[in-house]
Amino acid sequence: MGSLSVDRSGAAVWCTLDRPPLNLLEPDLIRSLRDTFDGLARDPSVRVAIVTGRGRAFTAGMDVRVLRALDVAGATALISGLRAAIDAVHRAPFPVVACVNGPCLGAGFELALACDLRVAATDARFGLPEVRVGVPSVIHAALLPGLVGPTRAAEVLLTGDPITAEQALAWGLLNATAPATRLREAVDALVARILASGPAAIRLQKALMIRWRETDLETAVAYGVRAFAAAYATDEPREGMTAFLEKRAPKFRGVP
Numbered sequence: 001m002g003s004l005s006v007d008r009s010g011a012a013v014w015c016t017l018d019r020p021p022l023n024l025l026e027p028d029l030i031r032s033l034r035d036t037f038d039g040l041a042r043d044p045s046v047r048v049a050i051v052t053g054r055g056r057a058f059t060a061g062m063d064v065r066v067l068r069a070l071d072v073a074g075a076t077a078l079i080s081g082l083r084a085a086i087d088a089v090h091r092a093p094f095p096v097v098a099c100v101n102g103p104c105l106g107a108g109f110e111l112a113l114a115c116d117l118r119v120a121a122t123d124a125r126f127g128l129p130e131v132r133v134g135v136p137s138v139i140h141a142a143l144l145p146g147l148v149g150p151t152r153a154a155e156v157l158l159t160g161d162p163i164t165a166e167q168a169l170a171w172g173l174l175n176a177t178a179p180a181t182r183l184r185e186a187v188d189a190l191v192a193r194i195l196a197s198g199p200a201a202i203r204l205q206k207a208l209m210i211r212w213r214e215t216d217l218e219t220a221v222a223y224g225v226r227a228f229a230a231a232y233a234t235d236e237p238r239e240g241m242t243a244f245l246e247k248r249a250p251k252f253r254g255v256p
Helices: 027-041 064-068 070-090 107-114 131-135 139-148 150-159 165-170 181-195 199-214 217-231 237-247
Strands: 004-009 014-018 048-053 096-100 119-122 125-128 175-180
Touching: 004 027, 014 027, 027 070, 048 107, 048 181, 070 107, 070 139, 096 107, 096 181, 107 125, 107 139, 119 131, 119 181, 125 165, 131 150, 139 150, 165 175, 175 181, 199 217, 199 237
Parallel strands: 014 048, 048 096, 096 119, 119 175
Antiparallel strands: 004 014
16 A cells, blocks of 8 residues: 555564655555555454564654644644544454564554554664644553553653663563564564464454453453353364363464
8 A cells, every 4th residue: 555565474464654764654654554454354364463664663653744734624634534543453353563663753652552562673762752843642642551650651741752662661561572683573473372362262352452441340341241152152162172171282263
C-alpha cells in the first residue's frame, strides 16, 4: 500500500511503515494503516501481526508540516482518522507485536502502546513530545498510565522528555530488548511462542484482554466465563489437554 508494506510469513503478517528515514505519519500512511488492519481483521488465517518501521526509525510521529497547516476542523479530522487507524491495531482480533527498531515518538509511541506486546532495539527511544510544539498527547496515550503507572506517565506527558529502551523495559513497557542486529530474531522467537498455542484460544484471549481494559471487574469476569465455555465449541481443549497428559506437543488444527 505505498507507504505501508505488508509481508506474509505463514500465519504471521509483518506490516512495515515505509516512509524512511523517519516514517513520519501523514494522511496517506494513516489511511493505509487503518485499511490494512481492517482487511487483516477479516482474514481468519492471520494469527499474529507485527508492526515495524523501515530504516532507522519505528516512526518519529506525525509530520509537523502537516500539523502546522491545520485549523480546528482539520485538526478534528486528522486526529479522528488517526484514532481510527490506531484503534484498528488495538482492537485487532489477533495479537499485535510492536517491533521497535528505532525512535518511537508521538503518535508512533501511541501506535506502539496500542500493540499487545513490544520488543525494542536497545538503542530505541520513546517519547510524547507534543506539548513542546503546543498540543497535548491524546488518543492512545491514554493507555500509558495503565502500563507504567500515573506518576511515570505524568512525567513523560508533561515534560515531553524521551526515555531509553532500558528505562522502558524496567518500567514494564517492553517485553524484551535486543541489539538492532538481533531484533528480528527476538521478535520471531516471541511470535513462535504465540503460534504454538491454540488459534481459537488466542483469539478468545485477545478479545478478553480488550474487554478487561474497558469494563468493571464483575463484567470482565462474566465475559471470561462465556469465553471459557466458547473454547469448548472447538477441539482445542481436548487436543491440548490430551497432549499435556501424553507429554507431547499439541497438534492444533490449522497449526503446521
